[in-house]
Amino acid sequence: MEGGTAPTRKVMVVVDPTRESAAALQWALYHAVLERDELILLHLENPTSWRSRSTFSFFKRYSQPPTSAASSTSSSEGGGGGGDLDFLEQMKRACEVAQPKVRVHIERVDMEGKDKAAIILAQSMVLSVDLLIIGQRRSLSAAILGSRRNGGSAKGSRTLDTAEYLIEHSKCTCIAVQKKGQNAGFLLNSKTHKNFWMLA
Template sequence: MARLGLGREAGDAAARKVMVVAEGTRESTTALQYALSHAILEQDELILLQIGNPSPWRNAFSTFLKRPMIGEEGGGGGAGGGGGGAGEGEVDFIEEMKRSCKVAQPNIEVRIVRAAVVEGKDKAMLILSQAMSLGIDVIIIGQRRSLSTMLGYKRGGGGNVRGTRMIDTVEFLIENSPCTCVAVQRKGQAGYLLNTKTHKNFWLLA
């Protein structure tokens, strides 16, 4: 239970594909930090999935770049620490994510997958289709506590695709992913609050 069925045991040699939904947000940063510290083993492949426009994101990702990742020394400065046009505040955040992953865990394979938005297909379905086509074993996604998730909106219309708009993207992925989907929230500096299909509001110390 402590590993939520992710197979992170010392003797577990089976390589897995772990996908982190990578966006220029704090929630996405939290998901990546959890993945690196609690979900990824050396033999696993980490896939960073970017949905939508690949152009640089502005300051939404700056806190990630300024904060050392697991395994980085504080004196080295994050990927954005002082480099490249301080006034501009633009970075290719997913490339910086990949770089920080290699600093934190040099032996893991990290791959970037960029998926274009498809008209008529919402974000949750796009993530699911990518997960299935890539043969993903674990999806890790940051979760923001919104009013809809707190109230637990249910999907209407007998589970059809249109009904997914009635429920948070993360909740839809948890309930419908063929593989394990872990939603991650940061709880102060003490740890993470995790949600999966079988574990709700599971507290894990950082």
């Protein structure tokens, strides 16, 4: 197509300092995000939740000293240290190194006791997101119970985990990502593909 450029998409990845979140972002950077896309890192702030900083070791490979480009784009994200800022800025920097032509920004939302899935769903609609990506941890029992979903229980996310609920109710395409071992690839779930295996 001469002179035609692909339309810009908004890709949102739900991020927190967990292996599942790191895997989702890793998959997004290398398999989903295109050159002119806008990448939104959505972080739900919950003061009573995790405080771990050691679970996102994937990003240490990419946390080179910030270049002038990376530091200028990061400065808009506000100051004040702390674990949340550390991991969010580290994730953002990793995105800028892996995909230098993609615009990356962080969205923080206070959970305030609200339902996680409902907040993510609302943010994806407010920001007109085209693709929503979330890390998923599934035990064997969750996988078995998840296969029993019927269309009748649209009441909430009690019977489905957050990722499954988003897949079912999101207006945009939602992909749940699980990383299987160091080099074993990814297991993907969406409305149209269940347990789709992709090599790293």
